[in-house]
Amino acid sequence: MIVYMTHKGGKYFPVDESLKLDATTPRGLYVNLTNRCNCDCVFCLRQKKSMAKSSSLWLEREPTVDEVKAELDRAPWHLVTELVFCGFGEPTIRLDALVELLTYAKKIRPTLPTRLNTNGLGELYHGREIASNFAGILDTASISLNAATAERYFKLTRATYGLKSFDAMLTFAEHMKIFVPHVVLTVVDKVTSPEEISACQKICDERNLTLRVRPYEDS
Template sequence: MIVYATHAGGRYLQLKDSLKEQPEGKRGVYVNLTNRCNCSCTFCLRHMKDMAEESSLWLREEPSVELVKDQLESLPWYYVSEIVFCGFGEPTMRLGDLVELLKYVKDIHPEVKTRLNTNGLSDLEYGRNTAVDFAGGILDTVSISLNASNAERYLALTRAKYGLKSYEAMLTFAEECKKYIANVVLTVVEKVENQEEIDRCKKICEARGLRLRVRTYEDK
């Protein structure tokens, strides 16, 4: 599934089916660009839930930009509050295509908010400052997975392919994003971390002028 809405119980529905189940109200619509990821998180649903190729979000092949545009064009936009680039893999693995699609959404529906859910490791993936790619108001919110209060704990949880340097690179990316994106949020997952660790993460965010959100843990 490429373009979808989320529903209770960890269900992913095409918008037409989402509207049958919940006919009233605007909702976020998600765009799934890739299965690829430069992390292999211990708490990822791909490992926790028998989701691999049986999941409706597992892509048999990556969709072209034109295919994604076609699916976006066909949406009943009256019901769309936000377009979220998230899905089953890491969206910035297709950074150029991601930026093109963000620009496209803002061109056709500038009133609709845009959000990127990311692990924040695109600087290491491409060997440069990538936050600048989101300049120009194409992205309203970036949600970055902080996951832990130190590099060792972060690596143990995410198994990022770049090793211990991943943690500081992610935080640097978050700080750079503040120059170009109005709403920069870092996240940790409840139950994955205890309250003491969450409190340490809050202090890290406060020290860098960043905001922390505690995400709800999904185990099914």
């Protein structure tokens, strides 16, 4: 499933199916570019391979830019409140495709808000600053903070780059603030203790970043 819509309870459906269930409620349109990821989070559904492979978010192959554009061309835009790049993998791994598609989305729907959900490790993956690529085409970057220390972050995400991943993710967030109007770092309530959430808030305050505590149900 390349493009999908979400429903209450965290359920997601391909657009045609989603419209059969609800043809009137405005909601987000999600794009799933890749299943590749440079993290191996302990809580990720991809870990449960059988579940991942049976999920419609598991891509047999990555869609081409033209295939995604074709899906966008036939999207029910009158219902769409936001275009989100998300899915069962890390979108910045396909940076060129991501940038081309965000640019295309802004061309065909100039006023529609766009969002990227990311683990924030794109600059480590590409070995360079990438935040400037999003200037003028991305409205919100939602970056998973997950934890308040490099050690705990690594324990949860098992990121490819080890302990340095935590600081690189925060630096990426600071770079994004220069080019993207809304940058939020996220932690999930219930699975993050109140003490750790306070420590995350302190980190964000020190770096002038915004923290959002996501409800566990959204995960």
